[in-house]
Amino acid sequence: MIRIRGLSHSYAGRKTLSNLDLDIAPGEFVYLQGPSGSGKSTLLRILNRQIDRFDGDISIDGQPLKRMARHEVRRKVATIHQSYELIERKTVLENVSLAGEVQGKPPATVRTESRACLSKVGLAGKEEMFPQQLSGGEQQRVAIARALLNGPAVLLADEPTGNLDPDNAERILQLLRDLNESEGTTILMVTHSSELVRSFPARTLFMKGGCLHAHEPDTGTLLHS
Numbered sequence: 001m002i003r004i005r006g007l008s009h010s011y012a013g014r015k016t017l018s019n020l021d022l023d024i025a026p027g028e029f030v031y032l033q034g035p036s037g038s039g040k041s042t043l044l045r046i047l048n049r050q051i052d053r054f055d056g057d058i059s060i061d062g063q064p065l066k067r068m069a070r071h072e073v074r075r076k077v078a079t080i081h082q083s084y085e086l087i088e089r090k091t092v093l094e095n096v097s098l099a100g101e102v103q104g105k106p107p108a109t110v111r112t113e114s115r116a117c118l119s120k121v122g123l124a125g126k127e128e129m130f131p132q133q134l135s136g137g138e139q140q141r142v143a144i145a146r147a148l149l150n151g152p153a154v155l156l157a158d159e160p161t162g163n164l165d166p167d168n169a170e171r172i173l174q175l176l177r178d179l180n181e182s183e184g185t186t187i188l189m190v191t192h193s194s195e196l197v198r199s200f201p202a203r204t205l206f207m208k209g210g211c212l213h214a215h216e217p218d219t220g221t222l223l224h225s
Ligand SMILES: Nc1ncnc2c1ncn2[C@@H]1O[C@H](COP(=O)(O)OP(=O)(O)OP(=O)(O)O)[C@@H](O)[C@H]1O
Pocket: 011, 012, 016, 034, 035, 036, 037, 038, 039, 040, 041, 042, 043
């Protein structure tokens, strides 16, 4: 599903990613850990084409990323962030609907699908509220509903629980794990929390100085470098 070969990237001559190779299978759930500044967000930004310039080959579902149109990447690869990135003056339903509107779908279809996605993340009944009227966990659920709207094959989650207390963080991770199982969405999740990784074990990658290492699921033991 995601195949990365020889991926390197630099910011102004400073290397951020060094010759990465990675395969992620369809429907897999993978954690990405590593110290601040090690290149985790850069890898995610390359995968969703926020960063266009890189060396090496990446394909998603067999399609070379560099040859995919931007709107195609946006449909296939959704991203959620630590800071939710919701529009304050729009309602929950409008925030989710935006993702369908930019893909040019008919408004009535978008509304119906948005309601269904909000229901999937446990927010039925909150459609007309505004982001500031919701808890942090609920705001992240809105962001997840928005990410799911176009049925992405891949969901990139950049520290999605970073602003949440431990209970809410676990609930959001549980939701992501449920969606991974029920929808078959491939999920790559950056997290600083080894506790969360231990509570829902899965393949864990460790990034250090722009290089990737693999960890054994649930023990954190380094396999190879
Ligand atoms: N727009 C930019 N211009 C120049 N350098 C950048 C830019 N964005 C990130 N960097 C640098 O690239 C390196 C990797 O950053 P990145 O954000 O990918 O790290 P990270 O592992 O996600 O860190 P964190 O856990 O703190 O989010 C860092 O040294 C950072 O300072």
